[in-house]
Amino acid sequence: MLNSFFKRKQDESAMRDANRLPPGQSLTNKFPVLHYGPVPPFNPAAWNFRVWGEVEEEKSWTWEAFNQLPRTSLTMDIHCVTTWSKFDTLWEGVSVRALLEAGFFRLKPAARFVIQHAEYGFTANLPLEVVLAENFLLATHFDGQPLTPDHGYPLRGVVGAIPAQPDLKTPYFWKGAKWLRSLEFAASDRPGFWERAGYHNDADVWKEERYG
Ligand SMILES: Nc1nc2c(c(=O)[nH]1)N[C@H]1C(S)=C(S)[C@@H](COP(=O)(O)O)O[C@H]1N2
Ligand SMILES: [Mo]
Numbered sequence: 001m002l003n004s005f006f007k008r009k010q011d012e013s014a015m016r017d018a019n020r021l022p023p024g025q026s027l028t029n030k031f032p033v034l035h036y037g038p039v040p041p042f043n044p045a046a047w048n049f050r051v052w053g054e055v056e057e058e059k060s061w062t063w064e065a066f067n068q069l070p071r072t073s074l075t076m077d078i079h080c081v082t083t084w085s086k087f088d089t090l091w092e093g094v095s096v097r098a099l100l101e102a103g104f105f106r107l108k109p110a111a112r113f114v115i116q117h118a119e120y121g122f123t124a125n126l127p128l129e130v131v132l133a134e135n136f137l138l139a140t141h142f143d144g145q146p147l148t149p150d151h152g153y154p155l156r157g158v159v160g161a162i163p164a165q166p167d168l169k170t171p172y173f174w175k176g177a178k179w180l181r182s183l184e185f186a187a188s189d190r191p192g193f194w195e196r197a198g199y200h201n202d203a204d205v206w207k208e209e210r211y212g
Contacts, residue, residue: 015087020077020163022170022205028084031142033150036193040119040179042154049138049155050182054111059104063154067140069094070102074137076160079205081172091158093139096183097132111185115192116157116177124157124177124192125201128185135160135168138180152178161205171203172210 012027021027044063052058061069072095079085096114099105107128114131116124130136139158140146147153157176162168174194195201200209 011087015077015085018163019166020087020161021085022079023208024210025079025083025085025205028086030084031086031151032080032082032084034080034082034174035178036122037120039149042149044154047154047181049180051105051185052182053115053185054108054187055185056106056108066094066155069104070098072098072137074134074158074162076135076158076162078158078160078173079170081174081199081203081210089160090143091137091139092141092144093137093155093158095134095137097134100132107185110187113186113189115184115186115190116180117182117184118156118177119179119181122177122179122193123190124175125190125195126159126171126175127189130159130169130171130175131183133168134165135162135170136176139176152180155180170205172199172205174199175203 008027015021015027047063048060049066050060073092075088075090077087078089112128114126114128136159139156156178157180159171159176161170191201198211200212202209
């Protein structure tokens, strides 16, 4: 117990020295669960995932079709606004940029922001360039396993830091919606659920943009 405390503090110092610990954060080896409201049920026969808004043509995938899309693995450090950081987390799923590059859908020139829409009306907003960057993924798996219901099964947005690419903009982890059902591409920005509740719209972990 005491040993694991000192081990954690040692690991935390190492991350700080490597410039991987943002201001005001501490290292956790757990994976806390945080969300508003209940965990929604998943019915694979009724589920779909849609892209809409400033797109040339709306697209929708069933769960079966979604699982046929090209897949990407990604290792990132994730930083929660409640001050925990978890390092080298492994995610697997679908990259929005890869979908666009492979022509699965096309954006209209007006698209500049992305609103993630999740079950029960939850939303999270990000600039388009963040969603198209390498550190944003539509994730189905964490650490080699399907997401657990608490962490967003079957699909969630995830965003974090890639240590080798320090120039990528890194928002806090709340900018990834669990139980994701659609991406709305928008010409103008609209605050999401937590942003309306007082969280910072940009949420840059290095600038410690926690509250608006
Ligand atoms: N659908 C939904 N997604 C959500 C939230 C939520 O309330 N509902 N909360 C966000 C917040 S505040 C955080 S910190 C992360 C937590 O993800 P985790 O429970 O997997 O750690 O989910 C984000 N995604
Ligand atoms: Mo959060």
